[in-house]
Amino acid sequence: MGALVTVGSYLRAGAPPSRRGALGGLAAGTALMGWMRPMDAVWVVLPLLALGLRHRDPRRAAALLAGLAAGAAEWVIEAYVRYGGLLHRLSEGSAIQGGLGWHLAVVDQLRSLGGRTLCRPCAGALPGPLVTFWWCALPLLAALALLFAVRAGRTAATALPLACAASAAFPYLFLIGYAAPRFLLPAYALLAPPVAAALLRLASAPPRPWRPVAAGALCLAFAVHLGAQLTVLVRTADIAASGHRSWSRTATTLHRLGVRAPCLVTGEDALPVAFYAGCASAATSGPNADTTADAIARTARRVPTATLVPEGANPPPYARAWPWVAAENRRLYYTPGRGEGFPVRPRQVGDG
Structure with missing residues (x-):
């Protein structure tokens, strides 16, 4: 939710006429992320900071940095009070994770989709194709959403959440040696609006006589997806209850x-x-x-x-x-x- 508020407020703050409330939302969303998970907050806002520096937009950059500072202040202070400094805390955190560095965890994330709340160590067979199909389709749908946005002249409104989603997912796909489905929730939240818009565009793109067929096919795909997710949910809940x-x-x-x-x-x-x-x-x-x-x-x-x-x-x-x-x-x-x-x-x- 913090990631969605931050990216949405960033876009609204840059659209004329500029809204002061959007800058407040930008700082508040960033502070919420920093308060909950400081390092994840940094990954989410990296594309926003880069864009702000490129466009020389000090107001949005200042709101981002102020929100990060406010949210992460307690964590930074605690690092010096209890962990011997910020760098030492980061080093200890890396050691607990098994050493942060180059780890190809894409397949681990796929394995975790079968209902494993924490996949560590992450071994065993991959879930069936009905469980993993949506995950493999997400990058393709995101690319399609970007293509539609470019053609409609709304590139920034789509490219920015996609970039922040990729940035948020990067450490959990390539820098950590295990997986859990919750790690990618911010990325999924940021992908959802552009992908939903792309799917609606797909349903309305065919000639009018074929639109009911396209809409029906999408509804059938959603039904199969929800059925697969319900199966995973029931199995996971049973395991947890046991x-x-x-x-x-x-x-x-x-x-x-x-x-x-x-x-x-x-x-x-x-x-x-x-x-x-x-x-x-x-x-x-x-x-x-x-x-x-x-x-x-x-x-x-x-x-x-x-x-x-x-x-x-x-x-x-x-x-x-x-x-x-x-x-x-x-x-x-x-x-x-x-x-x-x-x-x-x-x-x-x-x-x-």
């Missing part, structure tokens, strides 16, 4: 074992299970790494602590002597002497 039920049952098991707040959960699915159990969570590796094994071992001597280990995997060294129970296709290792109501198997020499 995950929530599993996390809730695991949290109930932890409570019956005596792992209650204040407490700590580590291991597989530690974040959601800890949320359901009312505990803190910690990780020694992966994108959520925030502590060490020694620190977890020290914490376990003070508060109830549980480690979630997939069935058949070895527990971390600090939990090898802890008792455990089986639950939800995993083993729950927990600090001894705190549980009740479950048959507990102590750790045996030779266990995997």
Whole structure:
């Protein structure tokens, strides 16, 4: 929404007669983006800043920069207060993402369209053609929208949102090593108006006797697309609901074992299970790494602590002597002497 407000306000502010409210909308939309995701905001406004410099339009450039500064100020201040500076925060953020750099994530984004809310690591087969067809058609429809705009003499009104959509999508298609459908939502929002205009033009372009046929074909394509999206939605919702039920049952098991707040959960699915159990969570590796094994071992001597280990995997060294129970296709290792109501198997020499 911030991207749409920003690009729309930029176009209105440059159209005679210039409107002061459009400049306010430009600053507000940019501030909203900067407040929520500063780096994404920069990518969206890059084409706008470039155009403003080219046309020597200080008012729109000033509104963009003021909005960015206002929205990102908290994030920049926090970088110096908590992360040792802006560059250090950016470096740490890059490391958490696996190192930002050249990564061809186009196929990863295609894989994520099948209903994976986060595709990391992104492997497996691609979804069927009915699920991915719309995504592959978007660049072609965008090019068609630009062609129609050039012929109608409305190039800027179409080219600018298309350029900002491409800029917003670029880091998630080429600079990050995993994918999630939500990453491209700003790009989809910016593509929607020009592509919709192009589709309406396609429906009205044929000779009058053939227009009902063209409109019917477009309606049929929309129906198939919505049916495919509904299938993905239902499947994704079922998977999410199953995950929530599993996390809730695991949290109930932890409570019956005596792992209650204040407490700590580590291991597989530690974040959601800890949320359901009312505990803190910690990780020694992966994108959520925030502590060490020694620190977890020290914490376990003070508060109830549980480690979630997939069935058949070895527990971390600090939990090898802890008792455990089986639950939800995993083993729950927990600090001894705190549980009740479950048959507990102590750790045996030779266990995997």
